[in-house]
Amino acid sequence: MTSTATIDIPLVKRVADILIERRQTLAVSESSTGGLISAALLSVPGASAFFLGGGVIYTAKAREALLGISPLMVREMRSATLEMAHLLAATVQTRLGADWGLAETGAAGPTGNRYGDAAGHCCLAIAGSHKVARVLETGGTDRMENMVAFANAALALLEQALAGR
Numbered sequence: 001m002t003s004t005a006t007i008d009i010p011l012v013k014r015v016a017d018i019l020i021e022r023r024q025t026l027a028v029s030e031s032s033t034g035g036l037i038s039a040a041l042l043s044v045p046g047a048s049a050f051f052l053g054g055g056v057i058y059t060a061k062a063r064e065a066l067l068g069i070s071p072l073m074v075r076e077m078r079s080a081t082l083e084m085a086h087l088l089a090a091t092v093q094t095r096l097g098a099d100w101g102l103a104e105t106g107a108a109g110p111t112g113n114r115y116g117d118a119a120g121h122c123c124l125a126i127a128g129s130h131k132v133a134r135v136l137e138t139g140g141t142d143r144m145e146n147m148v149a150f151a152n153a154a155l156a157l158l159e160q161a162l163a164g165r
Contacts, residue, residue, distance in 0.1 A: 003144040015041070016046070016050065022162075023049075024099040024100060025051075025099050028051075028101075028102045029104075032105065037154050040151060041155075067091045080107055100126060100161070104123065104150055104151075106121050106122030106150055107121045108143045118137070118139075120136075120137055120140045122135070123135050123136075136149070136153045
């Protein structure tokens with residue numbers, strides 16, 4: 001398996017620089033990116049100044065054990081929706097006491113998820129002083145390409161939130 005997809009390192013650096021300059025912190029909840037967002041942020045020297053932690057919240061069991069989100073709390077919602085992304089972002093932000101929470105949930109591929117979303121579908125949300133969210137549809141089925149596209153989109157959304165847009 002080869003992929004030409006790459007993390008947008010200049011974007012990662014811009015986001016890190018803003019967080020460091022403002023002395024603000026970030027917590028991350030990832031699903032279909034498998035830790036790529038956290039890895040990208042942690043590649044920046046001085047990441048400990050802004051990165052409080054996070055996790056790959058890939059299953060309902062992980063949601064409950066790591067974020068304290070019980071099945072009862074999400075009985076009316078499903079994964080890979082903006083509603084779920086908002087909940088994950090706000091929960092990880094609160095649990096880690098961060099200024100910002102970032103969450104993504106989606107279907108990396110090569111097939112869609114059990115809820116009917118096609119491969120390349122991802123919902124992203126940022127919780128903080130400015131809340132933003134978006135749905136990304138890559139239209140592709142390459143798992144790694146989608147994972148990287150989702151991570152880059154999440155970082156771009158964070159940059160947008162940090163800019164107050």
